[in-house]
Amino acid sequence: MSGRAAVDRWRAAAEVLAEVRREPGITRVELARRLSLASGSATEITTRLRELGWVAESRAPATGRGRPTTALGPAPDGPCVVAVDLRYEGWRCAVTGLDGRPGPVRSGRYRRRDPDDVVAGLATVVGEMEAQAPGPVVAVGIAVAATVATGDPRPTDRVWLPSDPQLLTDAFDVPVSLGNDATLAGVAEVRTGAAVGAGTAVFVTVEVGIGGVLVVDGRPLAGARGASGEFGHLPFGDPDVVCACGARGCWGTGVGAGVFARLLGEPDADDPSGHALAVLERAGRDPDARAAAEDVASRLGRGAAGLVNAHDPDVLVIGGLGPAMRAAAPDAFGVAYGAGLMSMHREPGVPVRDAVHGPDAPLVGAAAVALDGATSAAGLATFDESRQSVS
CATH class of the missing domain: 1.10.10.10 (Winged helix-like DNA-binding domain superfamily/Winged helix DNA-binding domain)
Known part of the structure; x- marks a missing residue:
């Protein structure tokens, strides 16, 4: 220290x-x-x-x-960070230099769905990437597809994901920054994506559920326990529907990827996101798919308006499946969004933009936050001391 x-x-x-x-x-x-x-x-x-x-x-x-x-x-051979995206089904990793751009991405699936096994495998992969990095690895940034609450980790229904910060930070010899994947994706969009230059931005992403973050002056607002941005659990949905989180009427129960199977009377899909994209793709020629797309786009637009009313952002960015949902039924989204806005937000209007980083957004955000720490005064002092001790 x-x-x-x-x-x-x-x-x-x-x-x-x-x-x-x-x-x-x-x-x-x-x-x-x-x-x-x-x-x-x-x-x-x-x-x-x-x-x-x-x-x-x-x-x-x-x-x-x-x-x-x-x-x-x-510097092309300067210090690096390793960015990690821990998803439900597997992981993605990349080495990033000071420019914040991920290099070639490695990916894999978990051998066993157990937190200890996931962390052990991840430590091995990061060690291999460190050995191949062009410069010394000074930090690891990790995005986790789970609620990450400081001192009080709250696993999702995928309880094997290692959302306990201590379990992850103890696995590496360099500083580790840990964050929710949607939060870090929002950081990426504000720093180098669709919301560059915005003083206040709301990012919302749709996957199996809905997540996001409010970013002010380039920094995500984390909340008292680091668990803010759980937009999918705002009560914008049907109050008769009980969410897996225990609350009723969560927005995510009417907009998440899995809702399409329910709307079409089909069995739950093994790959909800893939199924959702397939439904949205055929919405232009299939009346049932079009009706489902309009229903979901309308719910997305109404919730987006609620976020704008609550946070008064310069811009709202939609990621994940959100852009495809809006593109499949733009009129339904636009009408619901406009109707839900307070009049003060209609002229000149808060723009809604599609995210630009795509599936790499959590990696880009994880790298950015890891670099924040490594290039801080404390991070530079620590790195300088470590070099001197080696020499």
Whole structure:
């Protein structure tokens, strides 16, 4: 654990790295201007970050008179994080550098649906990826398809998922950040996706259930126990329907992937998401599928309006199956969304955008949050100390 003096020494460097992450290729002159740094301080800080391996410098294009400057970007062989997406059926992992872009994705299925076995297998995979990474792995970011409540983990019906933070953090030698997959997908969309530039954004994603997050100034609002964003359990649904969570009338019971089988009078599908996409695809030519798509799109639009009324965002982003649901019945969605909005939100209107990161969104968000920690003043101080102890 780094002392306060060591952490303080890296505060300005952490601010510089934050700017490089936001704008790769930023010049040293512009960095000094934005952060109110003297030229000598900017040079000293960037030199330390270069020696630490985080950044690389190259001569910036000449833009007029004056002394030439350099541009800063991620070092190709610099420190990395491993991003992990733990899903119901399996896992996905990727190594990510300072740019936050996942490299080639590895994936696999669980051998046994048991938390200890899942964690042991994951530790092996991450170790293999660490050995192949272009630079040292300094953190692991994990997205879990379960409610992750600080100090009080609440497993879903898939109780074998390791939602206990201690079980996961103890498996690795580097810091671990753990979050709900929908929350981290929302972070991805705000940082580098459909909601870039939004001060306040609501992200909602539809899969088997509904999740999401309210993101303010690039940071997810986690709630008192880290379990906010369970939008699928808002009482927007039929109050006579009991949800698996124990509540009645949850929104997710009328919009989640599994609802299509019920609406069409079919048996529950082994792959609810795949079945939902198949129904939505044939909605243009099958009256029963079209009726189901319009029903679900209407419920999605009405709930989206409720989220806008509650949070007053600059933008609302829909991910997962949501874009396909809206595209299959755009009029039904639009009418329900417009009717549910308070008049103050209708003109000029809060835009609804489709997510852009697709299935990689949890990985991108997990990497972003892991990098937040690794590039903080405390993270840089710890990494510097570890390098010195090795040398």
